[in-house]
Amino acid sequence: MTFEIVLVLLGLVGMVAALILDKMRPGIVLLSLVVLFMVAGIITPKQMVAGFSNRGMITVALLFLVSEGIRQSGALSAVVKKLLPEKGTSVTKAQLRILPIVSAFSAFLNNTPVVVIFAPILKNWSKRVGLSCTKFLIPLSYATILGGLCTLIGTSTNLVVHGMMIDKGMEGLKMFDLAYIGIPITVAGLAFIILTSKKLLPAERPDNFEEEESETAEDTGRHVVEVVLASRFPGLKRKLKTFDFKRRYGAEVKEIRQNGQVITDNLGEVRLQEGDTLVLLADDAFTKTWGDSSVFLMMTNGQEIPTNPVPSWKKWTAFALLIIMIVGATIGELPYFQEHFPNVKMDMFFFAAVTAVVMAWLKMFPPKKYTKYISWDILITIACAFAISAAMEESGLAALIADFIKSVSGSLGAWGALGLLYLVTLLITELITNNAAAALAFPLALETAAKFGVDPMPFFIAICIAASAGFATPIGYQTNLIVQGAGNYKFTDFVKVGLPMDLIVMIISVGLIPLIWPFTPII
Template sequence: MNFEILFVLLGLAGMLAALIMDKMRPGIVLLSVVVLFMVAGIISPKQMVAGFSNRGMITVALLFLVSEGVRQSGALTTIVKKLFPDKTTTVTKAQLRVLPIVSAFSAFLNNTPVVVIFAPIIKHWSKKVGLSCTKFLIPLSYATILGGLCTLIGTSTNLVIHGMMIDRGFEGLKMFDLAYIGIPITIVGILFIILTSKKLLPAERPDNFEEEEADAAMESGQHIVEVVLASRFPGLKRKLKNFDFKRRYGAEIKEIRQGGQIITENLGEVRLQEGDTLVLLADDAFTRAWGDSSVFLMITNGKDIPTRFVPAWKKWTAFALLLIMIIGATIGELPFTQERFPNVKLDMFFFASVTAVVMAWLKLFPPKKYTKYISWDILITIACAFAISSAMEESGLAALIAEFIKNVSGSLGAWGALALLYFVTLIITELITNNAAAALAFPLALETASKFGVDPMPFFIAICIAASAGFATPIGYQTNLIVQGAGNYKFTDFMKIGIPMDLIVMILSIILIPLIWPFTPTV
């Protein structure tokens, strides 16, 4: 083991430790490691910044704007409200009606806005029909994750792998390549949720906020508001007593739900974290001011869902633009289209760029505030992921680990290596973040395929699925964090249903991937 391998290995170990401790945002952690690798001469300045100009990374940024345009048009909210029956129903019937639609939406939209739209509506509806919202919120998050496995744009991880493939001279993923594996997984996953969630998910835990106090607040013109802290909330990592929430936002915190715990005493000592749910006492001015903010991911007053009037033409236009983007990118991948337009690459990057700009000019989202709708930390994480991948290859660490994977696989060969790579990627994504997991796994996939002398495509598909399918922990995926506080879930609630989900998806993937993408020997 030479100096470069040891240096990169220690750097990555430090990165994983920092991400698990969650002292800083993932973007700055990865950026720090990348700068360290550049200073050590393992990667060049050009390699360090290459990810910031990658088409996959920029496509992710554009899709944030497209998703926001659809969300603010109100089109999705209108459809969602019609999904839920007004009369009494059962958990199974309601899940069977809602979860497939959720997965379909999340296959083409960013998962977070889908959950942000659905979650408050589910909470209000479930209370109205006398069902426990805890039977729906984790399934909601899982359904969005499953849907994201079905298309190139379903999750940022798929676009990261796509961008890395193109950087290495491969063709990249087409819009529906992942559907061959994603759709069977989604069907089986939803069936598992419907059949087991009644037993594996907890009953709704009673609110500590008394009904009498809530009624008294209503009489004084105030009401109960629940907000989920987003990554842009300025008080993250600070104790509440050092952050004057009431002065800044005009609302009083009555309860904090953090990590499955409900905190009502000594609130000043609580250090606020991303994904915390705050139960507030606020008036209508708070909802008007912060109902469409990037500071809070979800707002509901527990009585009704605040909506604003949006012209009907905006709803139809948003959906039409989304369909044109999807159909255009799909047709643009066909050989016939590529022959007719040899000088223009009509891919997802092309159509996402056009769609985002048209939405801005039509003011489907406020063009003066477009930067607030982009998660810059995710983009920095993705851009740095490319540099980390280069460092692993340049140092020889990826080849060393690939040789170890080959030796451990033994008589199982490439199939065993695929299973091992999937498992390692899954563990990393459960502990840290999906894009960082993809960054670490991609060079391993490439080198492992090279060791066996086979096409790397099965390994690329495996890490696409493994890096996105994190069900067992609330930190494995941002949508899990959102619903954790909204549903008063404990960490163990995710493990009870999430570990079986992880195993089901893993087994299906390991069986199906080599059948769809065989281990074809390379020439």
């Protein structure tokens, strides 16, 4: 192996280790690696910054704003409340009503706001009707992941692969290309969840703190509130006692749920992490002040979090804009429009940009605060992943791994290589981040297809699915992390349901993808 291959390989191993140890945000980890590759001369400065101007990456940023506009319009909340029966229901019946709708929404919206909106509503509703919220929160997260597999904009991972295809001079993915494989996977996945989650998921674990404090807190005007820490929370990586949460937010931390553990003793020594759920004793002023803050991903207190009333026209306008964006991006790819409007590429980027700007003009989200609704760490991670992908190609590491994949697949040929690439991508997703997994797998997909002399499209579709379908661990996908604390789940709860889900999705994907996108020889 050459010096360049060894350096890139060691850099990737170090990157994975750093992401697993979670000492720094993923964006700065990947940025550090990219700078190292640039200093070593493996990539040029132009290659280093190319990802920051990629249409796929910028489309992700615009869709953050579109999703926020939908969220603040109250349209999703209104829909889910009408779906939830107030009496005479069961876990299975309720899941049948809720989960397909959740998947449908997440096919066109960022998964995180869908979970952030639905989770508190489901948790409060389940208490009212006497059902366990643990039977709904993991299924909620999984339903959003499944829905995201069905469209180009369902998850940022799909847009990353789309952007990389365009960079290579290819046409890229159309809005509903992934639906051919995504819909069968979603149907099978939802069926598995509805049939098995009642037995595989735990009953709601008693929260002694809430029961004890709810009675004594009434006299003081305080009540129990749960918050999930976001990436913008200023106290991440700091001990609770040095951050002084009570002085900053006027609420007292009584319990911390971290990595599946419930911590009630020595709270001051706990280092706060993104995704932690804090159980607080707070007054009404806390929920009014921080209910819509970007420092918390989610907040629930057993009742509706107070928000400013939203005019009904905003709800309908938000839905209308979303539909126009989806339909416009779909028909804009048709040959008729490409022929008659050759100077305007009416793709997803075009309509996402228009929709985001119109939402800002109509104040669907506060235009003066628009930057706080964009997850900059995710964007930096995506942009740097493009550069890391280039380093893998330039060094020859991607070709070397592709040779290994081809030799291991043996008599199974391209089909076996597809399954192996899917498995590798899935493992990276479960360990680190989905966007990084897609970017790292892309050059492997390209080189593997070249080794077999076939169209790379089946391999691209496989990494789209594998990089998004992380069910077996709470760290595999942000929505899993959100519901872990909210539902007081243990790590093993995700394994029990998620590992079979991973296997089901993998079998369907590897079995169907070559039938839908054949291994067409390239002459």
